Amino acid sequence: MTKKGAVLLVCSNRKAYHDYFIEDTYEAGLELLGAEVKSIRQKELSLEGSFVRVENGTACVYNMHVKPYKFNSLTEPDPTRVRRLLLNKKELRKLAAKADRKGYSLVPVEVYFKDGWAKLKLAVAKGKHLFDKRESLKKRDLNREMEKNFKNNIRF
Numbered sequence: 001m002t003k004k005g006a007v008l009l010v011c012s013n014r015k016a017y018h019d020y021f022i023e024d025t026y027e028a029g030l031e032l033l034g035a036e037v038k039s040i041r042q043k044e045l046s047l048e049g050s051f052v053r054v055e056n057g058t059a060c061v062y063n064m065h066v067k068p069y070k071f072n073s074l075t076e077p078d079p080t081r082v083r084r085l086l087l088n089k090k091e092l093r094k095l096a097a098k099a100d101r102k103g104y105s106l107v108p109v110e111v112y113f114k115d116g117w118a119k120l121k122l123a124v125a126k127g128k129h130l131f132d133k134r135e136s137l138k139k140r141d142l143n144r145e146m147e148k149n150f151k152n153n154i155r156f
Contacts, residue, residue, distance in 0.1 A: 008113040010040055013047040016107045018133065020125035025109065026095065028059065029086030030118045033077055035069040040118060042069075045111060052085065052106035052122050054096040059085040061108055061120065085120060098124045 016022070032040070039045065044067035052061050060082045068076040087095070099106050103126050110121040128136070 005115065009110060010043050010113065011045050011047055011111045013050070013107065013109050015048065016109055016123065016125065018128075018136070020105075020107055020123070020127055021132075022107075022109070022123045022125050023104075024098070024124040026087070026091060026122050026124075027114075028091075028120050028122055030061075030111070030120050031084040031086060032066075032118055035072040035074065036066050036077065037118060038072075039066050039069040040111065041113070047108050047111065050108050052095075052099075052108060054092060054099060054106070057089070057092060059087055059092055059095060059106075061085060061122075064108065064111075085122070095122075095124070103127055 046065040048065075050061055050064040052059055062082055063080055064083060065079050068079060095106060098104060105125055105127070107123050107125045108120055109123045112119055112121070
């Protein structure tokens with residue numbers, strides 16, 4: 001038996017943190033078919049190249065690849081089909097307004113199970129330029145080097 005509010009991370013989009021400045025995150029439910037849920041529980045999905053679009057009052061995730069469940073005896077859905085996100089109207093209006101600004105987009109960051117329900121964490125993100133990416137890499141390397149030196153200098 002799992003605890004109330006337990007979160008099981010299935011997949012994360014690490015490339016999104018490299019390519020975008022993450023400004024705000026939202027949690028959305030995923031509208032899935034039964035076989036897709038089983039496949040996601042086995043961690044057979046990819047968020048690479050996926051994006052979210054708000055159209056006609058609904059939010060949908062595109063290019064999220066869910067590998068077909070191998071024990072499915074029914075018809076197999078398209079692995080990259082458009083999947084609807086479950087958000088309330090207030091959140092949809094907010095997301096649509098933020099995504100319409102120039103340079104901003106909605107990017108899926110994580111897929112996880114929360115209390116047995118499949119959830120998608122999506123972010124309002126601003127694209128990085130090449131020089132921003134280089135700067136982020138330099139900061140990360142510098143922090144690693146400082147931590148390494150700090151660990152080596154501490155003696156008990």
